[in-house]
Every structure is written in structure tokens, then in C-alpha cells.
Amino acid sequence: MNTAPADPAVAEEPRWLTDEEQRVWRAYLHATILLDDHLDRQLQRDAGMPHIYYGLLVALAEAPGRRLRMTDLAKHAKITRSRLSHAVARLEKNGWVRREDCPSDKRGQFAVLTDEGHQVLAQTAPGHVATVRQAFFDRLTPEQQKSLGEILQIIAEGLQPKEAGADLPWLR
Amino acid sequence: MNTAPADPAVAEEPRWLTDEEQRVWRAYLHATILLDDHLDRQLQRDAGMPHIYYGLLVALAEAPGRRLRMTDLAKHAKITRSRLSHAVARLEKNGWVRREDCPSDKRGQFAVLTDEGHQVLAQTAPGHVATVRQAFFDRLTPEQQKSLGEILQIIAEGLQPKEAGADLPWLR
DNA sequence: GGCTCATCATTGAAGGTTAAACAAAAGCGG
DNA sequence: CCGCTTTTGTTTAACCTTCAATGATGAGCC
Numbered sequence: 001m002n003t004a005p006a007d008p009a010v011a012e013e014p015r016w017l018t019d020e021e022q023r024v025w026r027a028y029l030h031a032t033i034l035l036d037d038h039l040d041r042q043l044q045r046d047a048g049m050p051h052i053y054y055g056l057l058v059a060l061a062e063a064p065g066r067r068l069r070m071t072d073l074a075k076h077a078k079i080t081r082s083r084l085s086h087a088v089a090r091l092e093k094n095g096w097v098r099r100e101d102c103p104s105d106k107r108g109q110f111a112v113l114t115d116e117g118h119q120v121l122a123q124t125a126p127g128h129v130a131t132v133r134q135a136f137f138d139r140l141t142p143e144q145q146k147s148l149g150e151i152l153q154i155i156a157e158g159l160q161p162k163e164a165g166a167d168l169p170w171l172r
Numbered sequence: 173m174n175t176a177p178a179d180p181a182v183a184e185e186p187r188w189l190t191d192e193e194q195r196v197w198r199a200y201l202h203a204t205i206l207l208d209d210h211l212d213r214q215l216q217r218d219a220g221m222p223h224i225y226y227g228l229l230v231a232l233a234e235a236p237g238r239r240l241r242m243t244d245l246a247k248h249a250k251i252t253r254s255r256l257s258h259a260v261a262r263l264e265k266n267g268w269v270r271r272e273d274c275p276s277d278k279r280g281q282f283a284v285l286t287d288e289g290h291q292v293l294a295q296t297a298p299g300h301v302a303t304v305r306q307a308f309f310d311r312l313t314p315e316q317q318k319s320l321g322e323i324l325q326i327i328a329e330g331l332q333p334k335e336a337g338a339d340l341p342w343l344r
Numbered sequence: 345g346g347c348t349c350a351t352c353a354t355t356g357a358a359g360g361t362t363a364a365a366c367a368a369a370a371g372c373g374g
Numbered sequence: 375c376c377g378c379t380t381t382t383g384t385t386t387a388a389c390c391t392t393c394a395a396t397g398a399t400g401a402g403c404c
Contacts, residue, residue: 015305016301023321028320028321029250031324031328033251035327035331036204041362050389069352071352071353078205079205079391080391081352081353082353083392085353086390087390106352106400107351108353126185132189132197136327139326139327139330144326146192146196148200148323151319152202152204155308156202158307159307213392222359243382251361253384254384254385255360255361256383257384257385258384261384262359277369278369279368279381279383280383281383349400349401350400350402352399355395355397357393358391358393359392361391364385364386366383367385368384371379371380372377372379374375
């Protein structure tokens with residue numbers, strides 16, 4: 001009905017997804033929403049915070065001095081500074097993170113993982129890893145894992161907010 | 173520091189992710205948050221609604237009579253009925269969806285796509301497909317697409333809210 | 345110094361999501 | 375028909391995210 005090839009006039013009719021592409025796309029949408037919800041529920045239940053907040057604590061725990069500039073943490077977690085600001089405010093209220101002024105740049109703030117925050121992480125990390133394994137890794141062959149990693153990296157690289165290639169694409 | 177193998181006493185120490193698994197997992201987290209944000213922003217800008225709401229309209233457009241019971245629509249979109257209730261309320265306020273009583277079940281409600289809603293879909297679908305292509309399909313080989321589809325389907329199936337197998341050729 | 349522009353981080357308001365509680369109707373077993 | 379449980383969909387309040395606006399500092403330039 002509408003797959004006619006030529007019509008260079010005005011509207012540039014779109015290339016709709018093929019049946020096969022639709023299957024892939026829906027699998028993507030379904031898998032990601034189910035997995036995200038699953039992890040959010042697990043962490044909300046066992047750690048009292050959403051998945052993304054947990055990721056912030058992990059990033060801080062791995063950073064030298066267990067601290068990161070707000071902008072760096074936001075880039076690391078792929079979220080806006082605004083969102084991070086709200087998130088850190090909440091984590092600060094929990095006592096898991098504290099803010100510190102940056103001495104070399106008076107605009108700057110460090111988010112610092114507190115001992116209490118580190119402890120929460122230590123207590124909840126095993127359960128979280130188990131959940132990730134059970135929902136994700138345990139269901140895939142090593143080949144599938146490798147393939148998936150490559151594919152997702154391509155997708156992610158295509159969406160980095162410009163400035164990619166500035167520093168190393170991989171962690172470390 | 174703590175990867176000693178044996179300690180069958182109490183704590184069942186967790187199997188942490190290997191370096192390779194960590195790379196895959198972070199690629200997953202990064203790709204999905206970047207892509208979700210990307211699509212949300214595109215649709216918010218061009219259609220005035222978040223991605224998930226757009227998906228609801230698509231589901232209704234494809235359903236017979238352009239209508240679906242609330243519970244069916246929620247299952248289709250993989251969201252809770254509560255979330256759907258809020259979403260439909262908003263879409264109704266936009267005039268893109270209306271509710272109708274179900275004659276055979278007085279508790280039931282249909283969400284029905286209005287003509288106006290259908291028109292919004294027709295106007296914004298081309299741009300959305302183009303965005304999906306550009307961010308997703310255009311970057312992957314056919315083999316990668318196939319592989320990804322299979323993998324994601326496995327993940328999704330593992331997380332379906334039970335009730336799978338309901339229609340297996342079982343004794344009734 | 346003084347000017348301009350970019351960057352850092354936060355804020356407030358509007359909107360979206362979650363979890364628990366609820367009412368109404370349906371199903372089910374006696 | 376009667377009680378009991380389940381299903382359906384909504385509601386409320388708390389929480390989270392987004393967007394635009396803001397203040398404050400830094401950087402470059404003359």
C-alpha cells in the first residue's frame with residue numbers, strides 16, 4: 001500500500017521497519033523495560049534506592065578517594081547534572097554520600113561516599129550481583145554475552161553526547 | 173582480597189562479575205539509558221509525550237477496533253495497571269484516547285484510540301522510525317540484529333510475570 | 345581591570361512513576 | 375444463594391525526573 005519506491009516530491013516517505021526489524025525492536029523494548037523494572041524492584045526492596053542511585057554509589061566506591069566531581073559523576077552515570085543534584089541530595093539525606101567543596105575550583109563540588117554508604121553497598125552488592133546473574137548472565141552463552149557486549153557498545157558510542165574520543169572509551 | 177574459594181560456613185560469598193562480564197554489563201547499562209533518553213527526548217519534542225505513552229498509542233492503533241482492555245494494554249506494554257491508569261488519564265486529557273465501559277464486565281474499561289490520537293500517531297511515526305533507525309538499526313549488521321533479537325528475547329522471557337506456559341498444550 | 349562567554353551546580357515547578365489501599369464486580373465452592 | 379477469594383481499575387501520597395531559569399565562578403581577551 002505504501003512501499004512504492006519513488007516519490008521524490010515532498011514528503012520523503014519513511015522506511016518503516018520490516019517484520020524482522022519489528023521483532024528485534026520489540027524484543028529490545030520488552031527486555032529493557034522488564035529488566036530495568038526487575039532491578040529497580042530488587043534494589044528498592046533490598047537497598048531502599050532505585051537502580052540508578054545504586055550505580056552512583058558504585059561509581060563513587062571505585063573512584064580514587066571515593067569521591068567524584070558532580071560533573072564527572074553525571075557523565076559516568078549518563079545522567080544530567082540536574083538529575084544528579086537531586087539524587088545526591090537524597091543520598092546525602094540518607095547519610096550515604098556527603099558533599100565537599102572543591103579547593104581548586106570554587107564552583108565545584110565533590111560527591112563523597114561515606115563509610116555508611118560504603119557499608120550499604122557492601123551489604124547489598126552480593127544480592128544485586130546475584131539478581132543480575134540470574135536475570136542476565138545465567139541465561140546467555142559466553143558467545144552471546146560477547147556478541148551482546150559488542151553490539152551494545154556500538155549503540156552507546158553512537159549516542160554519546162559528542163565529546164566522545166576525548167578520553168578513553170573504556171573504563172580505565 | 174576475598175576471592176578465596178572455600179567458606180561453606182554461613183555467608184555463601186557471591187560470584188562477582190568477571191572483568192569481561194563487567195564490560196558487557198556496563199555496555200548494557202550505558203546503551204539502554206542513552207537510547208531511552210534519546211527516544212524520550214525525540215518524542216517529547218516532536219509528539220509531546222514520553223516514549224512509553226507513544227507505545228500505548230501504537231498498541232491501540234494495532235488492536236482490533238483500536239481498543240484494548242486496560243489490563244491487556246498494560247500487559248502488552250509491560251507496565252503496571254496503576255501506571256497505565258495515570259498514563260491513560262493524561263492521554264485522555266490530550267484527547268488522544270478515550271475510555272469506554274466494557275459491556276460484558278462491568279468492572280472493565282476499554283482504552284480507545286481517538287481519531288485525533290490516530291492522527292498524532294500518523295504525523296509522528298515517520299520521525300520516530302527515522303530516529304530508531306539512525307540510533308539503532310543503521311549501526312548494526314543484519315547478523316548483529318538477528319543475534320540481538322534472539323538474546324533479548326531470552327532475557328525478556330525469563331522475566332515475564334509468571335503466567336507464561338498458560339497456553340501450553342496441558343490438560344486444560 | 346573590565347568585558348564577555350562558558351562551565352558548574354542547584355533550584356522550583358510540572359509531570360511521571362511507584363507502592364499500598366481501596367471499591368466494585370466477578371468467580372468459585374459449598 | 376452465601377460467603378470467600380480474585381480480578382479489575384482507580385486513587386492517594388511519596389518519590390523521581392525533566393526542563394528552564396538562576397547564581398556563582400572561571401577563562402579568554404583587549
